[in-house]
Amino acid sequence: FDPTTGRPIQVKTEHPIAPLMKSCRSWLDWDLERERIRTEANRGNLSGVGDACNTNIAPCAITALCHMTLLKQCTTTVVGNSDLTKGGDFASGSKRKSGVDELDESSTAQFYINIFDDRRVAKADAVRAAAAQAVACI
Numbered sequence: 155f156d157p158t159t160g161r162p163i164q165v166k167t168e169h170p171i172a173p174l175m176k177s178c179r180s181w182l183d184w185d186l187e188r189e190r191i192r193t194e195a196n197r198g199n200l201s202g203v204g205d206a207c208n209t210n211i212a213p214c215a216i217t218a219l220c221h222m223t224l225l226k227q228c229t230t231t232v233v234g235n236s237d238l239t240k241g242g243d244f245a246s247g248s249k250r251k252s253g254v255d256e257l258d259e260s261s262t263a264q265f266y267i268n269i270f271d272d273r274r275v276a277k278a279d280a281v282r283a284a285a286a287q288a289v290a291c292i
Contacts, residue, residue, distance in 0.1 A: 169230060175222045175257050182215035189281075190274060213284035216269065220288035223261045263292045 156163045189212065259265050270285035 169226050171222050171226050171229075172257060175219060175226065175260070178215050178219045178222065179256055179260060181211055182219060185211040185215065186269070186272075193274070210280075213278075213280040216266065216281070216284040216288055219260050220266070220291050223257075224291060226257075227261060261292065263289045266292065 266285045266288040270282050270289070
């Protein structure tokens with residue numbers, strides 16, 4: 155807000171929480187990719203036994219990223235790009251749209267739905283539960 159007029163102004167700097175969100179998104183991307191690789195390597199034995207010990211990072215990253223996104227939305231006065239309503243397609247493995255920032259992509263319910271519905275990975279219940287909770291929050 156402009157201190158003299160009290161009206162909202164556009165600030166050209168990055169939101170203070172953005173670096174933490176980028177770090178969280180990197181951890182999430184890394185853990186989901188690691189899970190895809192682990193699933194491909196164990197394609198012949200998909201018993202699901204022992205998978206719960208490998209999925210600690212993704213559920214925490216999903217929950218943290220969702221809450222940081224809500225914090226960013228609550229503390230930002232200017233609405234972002236209209237392309238955000240279309241959502242991203244991270245989980246399907248397609249390239250990201252150049253006009254949509256990866257942090258803005260995580261502010262859509264579709265981003266978390268894609269994580270929940272990704273059938274290429276045998277996800278643990280904790281990952282799917284965190285994604286479903288994020289959809290409800292967003």
